[in-house]
Amino acid sequence: MTLDEPSPQGKRKRVLVTGARGMLGADLCEVLSAEHEVRGVDVEDFDVTHVAAVGEAMAADRPDMVVHCAAWTDVDGCERDPERAFLHNGWGTWNVAQAAAGIGASFVYLSTDFVFDGEKGEAYTEFDAPNPLSVYGASKLAGEEAVRSLVPRHYVVRSAWLYGARGPSFVRTILEKSVEREEVEVVADQLGSPTYTRDLARALAEVIVGGRVVPGTYHIVNSGACSWADLAEEALRLAGRRTRVKRISAAEWDTPTRRPACSPLRSRRLELQGVPGLRDWQKALVSYLEEVG
Template structure:
């Protein structure tokens, strides 16, 4: 089986590319090799690689910057996804689009089901939701996988930031009123590769299981690493950002259960595995 990964230089893209083996051949295209905002390039990439499936991780992910650059966010997340969907449909290729918990408003108090109404509040969330809608209208063989709070070996993320800050601080203040599920790229990538080998098309919520606040996540990082540091909780209002964050972005994994896939492990186990990987 051959898989084409877009956004191959990103956090999740790099994780996916290194998972190739003799059974699954993975071809990764970064932005320098494939500009997804160019339909001709998307068609060319699929014609060259002839993949069985595309895992489309390329995205505009600068959440706060998107508020000032809506056109740039929509160009990549909406039109870029439209282009990939057109090219995939023409080749009858499966397309898996990585989406986000930001498609919800975060005002709920029970986990969001795959079929709950979306109501994105930020430009980033709206542009990712637009990508979902375009994919659904243009492509027959699609998977939409919404994930949250992603971290891993490649790129910058919350876990690496906390470890770095702990080197020269004795107190760290972290938001405690945003609740979600941290997701380790290794676990997410393994699920995606399993998913695209199936015909179980549709929308999926995939994150490590269990929930926590960013404050509790930070505490867990320091506990697992044996770092002694004072961690102080604060509210979202005390830490204002240009783009609104969902206060509650826990997602129910109903599609994983009903389609017979194994769920991702608990977020604390994923964190432990990642911290061990960092030390290697």
């Protein structure tokens, strides 16, 4: 994964991926490497909050496109430390976007369903107005705004409820708990769009990096919607575990963070450009379990 060679003309791009050690970033680097020249960077390469380091790295690498996955994704941590949340997710994104704009690179920013308040009562499209309930959601929205204001050719891609082979996730936690427990308590009154990082990485590679759609804001998630409890039950059933799910309300769950009650995402802008959405979340979950064995 180097950017040492000059960028060839045509489809092949030089792509810089931040947060490359993270759950999505790692899958994305692997998938993108099949067609593009990819450099994955993480905190040890440069901290996105350090403006000079970001500028130097970008000027040295001169990618055609930056995919900014790096973020502080600890939702409860963000709630407890808003200053750090906005530093990493708002200011950090500002730095990376500004540096990308400075070298004329296009920009892909990963955002979240947590920018919505969940009051709509049905799936959110890209045309709905954000209204985050949490510090994490507000800090990611600040990142979206930085990208829109700084980089002419940008893609803001909102996804949701990610799980993948490379990182801690809700699905992994449930499966781990099931080794020791007969019952797990899971919130049943929050709905969303669980999304497998492999599916999202492939869609980012083909549709966004591959240039099949015009710049702008996109929702990319596995199809369908469910509650955390539904997701836990399906994961346990598919994995052949006997652990029961005790369905509880969000009010019963001990967390400092207000999460949207209903934030499934609909990929309306892909639909409008004739690009099919991702497969159902249940099918994706089968593939995830096959991948992790």
